[in-house]
Amino acid sequence: MIVDAILVVAAYVVGSIPFGFLLVRLVRGEDIRDRGSGNIGASNVWRVYGWTLGLPVALLDVGKGFVPALLAVEIGGDWAGVLAGAAAMAGHARPVYLGFRPGGKMVATAGGVSFALVPLAAACCLGVWLVTFAVFRYASVASLATAAALPVLAWAFGASWPIVGFCIVAAVGVFLLHRTNLRRLVAGTEPRFSRRRGMPA
Template sequence: MSLLAVVISYLIGSIPFGFLLARLLKGIDIREHGSGNIGATNVWRTLGPVPGLAVLLLDMGKGVAAVMLGRQLGGAETELLAALGVLCGHSWPVFLSFRGGKIIATGAGVVLAVSPVTVLVALAVWLITVGISRYVSLGSMLAAISVPVTMAVLKMGGAYILFGVLLAIFAIYKHRPNIKRIMDGTEFKVGKGRRD
């Protein structure tokens, strides 16, 4: 059942909502615009807030759906394996030649399903960081780092904390280009034009 949950979750994660919505609304390949990413942030910057918010909610929904599926097919271990599956699907979608998003929205959906308190803390970290630095990417990375810390404070158990650590590492890895641009001073800042 665990393997089935992982495979189905990977396929769920592979559904490229950002790509599909950009095709539907504007007839464009979102990968050829802005940062080239299929996630909510690039859709927001390229198509506007309404499509961006729609992609955010849909990508979060993938994370929630995967955890719920894993929970139905098994216990805590299965739901966490399903969570990893959906994150891998979003990041390396089979439907887009394995070129996907940065897992932040889908990861938020996963954490929401696993621990609503943890996702609220992560949201607060994101809002504070973006409010001070105006870097969405930095806010996303720090929010991801807050996940295992909050899970540890909540004493959620070793498996969940380990998952949180993997999520944070995964998020930082996917943001390598953003880290370089932050260090170079060329990273997009909220309110400073359109560039990721």
């Protein structure tokens, strides 16, 4: 129990590292929260600055979900992996380093956790994201489609019930954090990625 608690706390601390905020501040001397949608996640960084900053942020956000969840599941089993993964995602959404103010929308970090807990389902979800994004050019639509597919695919690949339960909760969390995107999609004001440098059309 003590080891599991340490893993969960460590996962939250790692998940709280605001890579989008830090890389933009380091490379461009700007605050990503003042640009684009104001979100510190990889989608907004990519939309504003292109792939040269967006891709590293995306990979780091995936990694900060993958590493804690993988360590926890190897040490303590599925339940420990689920709790550590959830803690990493919570840290990404409400990072301690930014005073618990809103962080990212958990998609990349949830993807990293999923690759640690149910890799085959996560790989299929990556395909869902890529195809949906290629067709619609909305990162939010791709993220929501992927979130909806995750628990179904986890169940289909025979994941344990704690992991399937985690996938359901993660999907709900992603939808809740995309409430403003959903409203913009309905209103027709959601920024679409163009094919030039990822900037909104």
